[in-house]
Amino acid sequence: MSVLRLGLCVLGVYSMFLLWAVAQERLSVPFQHIDGQSTDKFKSALFLGTCQSFLSSLSALAYILIRGKSGSSLSSLLGLDLASMVQTNNSSHSKTNGSSSTKVNGHSHSSSAHLHTYSSTSKALLLRYLQVSAFITLAAPFGFAALSYITYPTMVLGKSCKLVPVMLMNFVMYRRRFAPHKYIVVAMVTAGISVFMGFGNEKPSKASSNGEQGSHSQLIGILYLFINLILDGAVNSTQDEMFARYKVTGQQMMFWINIFCTLLTTALGTLPLPHIPVLHPSSGLQSEFANAIGFIRTHPSAIIPLVQFSLTGALGQLFIFETLQHFGSLTLVMITLTRKMFTMILSVVVYDHRLTLGQWAGAAIVFWGISVEAWVKRKEVHAKRVLQEKEKAKIKSL
Secondary structure, three states: OHHHHHHHHHHHHHHHHHHHHHHHHHHOOOEEOOOOOOEEOOOOHHHHHHHHHHHHHHHHHHHHHHHOOOOOOHHHHOOOOHHHHHHHHHHHHHHHOOOOOOEEOOEEHHHHHHHHHHHHHHHHHHHHHHHHHHHHHHHHHHHHHHOOOOOHHHHHHHHOOOHHHHHHHHHHHHOOOOOHHHHHHHHHHHHHHHHHHHOOOOOOOOHHHHOOOHHHHHHHHHHHHHHHHHHHHHHHHHHHHHHHHOOOOHHHHHHHHHHHHHHHHHHHHHOOEOOEOOOEOOOOOEOHHHHHHHHHHHOHHHHHHHHHHHHHHHHHHHHHHHHHHHHHHHHHHHHHHHHHHHHHHHHHHHHOOOOOHHHHHHHHHHHHHHHHHHHHHHHHHHHHHHHHHHHHHHHHHO
16 A cells, blocks of 8 residues: 555656646747737746645645545634644543632633643744745746746756755744755765756857846846745744644644735736736736636636646645655655756757756756755764664563
8 A cells, every 4th residue: 555655656756847837837938819910928936836826725625625535624624623622621621620710700820821831822823824824925926037048858857956045944934954964965066066057068048038138047047946945944844844833734733825926926916016027017007817817718728727726736735745744755856856857858858858968967966956855864864764674673672
């Protein structure tokens, strides 16, 4: 059963995110106008984010309801039933000690204190969800905008290097330090990216439509990608901190983060905001969602990649969290690492990108560095398991 579950997880991650990557790259190039005489680009990253986060929240809710314990309340399944747990624990504690707490106006002081603690904890947790959602909402437009200046293989390679911003943001935000080998991995990743960019001779065709040429265009794309990675690093470091501090499941986190993302992107997309580069590309005091819907009406060929992008992204997240829950982060790292390699190869084949020998060498250095990180993690996990088995053997001998 375990082997079958792992096989389904690998198949799900590969199929969903490979299709997601193809749709994402298709959405970054111009679409044919309904009049057949002109082409235009789809620019609304907020609309894309809203579609995906809404479907992701629905898929997470469906997963929770299907896999949850029968008889559990909805608030309990969503991780919100802490208040009743506090009341139950307080009641049982009072009965065990053979006394009850002092009551004022029929209410228990200790119960009120526990409920106050619960209220503060739940508010702090919801604020954390909102914080992560804000980071994600800001990060997505920069990643989408970067594709107008750099090729998709460059984008995939850069996104494979999340270890660098994750380490940086963990140190900046939470003062965490890392093992020496991680800094070696970061150096290898940085060197690989430098080689990949230095030996590249392909310029994205989208650059000319933005009025940018040559290395200046690539610098803009790299800057957008860097901002995207920094915000992604803030997301991952905050999620690590939340898992360590709060007792939430991956599916609960997926549900709440996507709910908040949907609310944030809907608010930004419907408000008549002024033109903001990257974040709100609509001109004047216009609603971005109105422009996005108008674009879809005049460019119907954009519907299929939009649906493909949203649906595969939502379903792919479920396989990610399923893998994380049953097989741990090490297995997930190995799956996502190889998936990104196949994503780059698929992009080269489907969209006819031309990579030089130096670029392939740079990509190899990057994936080699990430493989070193995965290998070290595997050794650490194996050592912990051996130690746990020895401790169990000692207990049994006693």
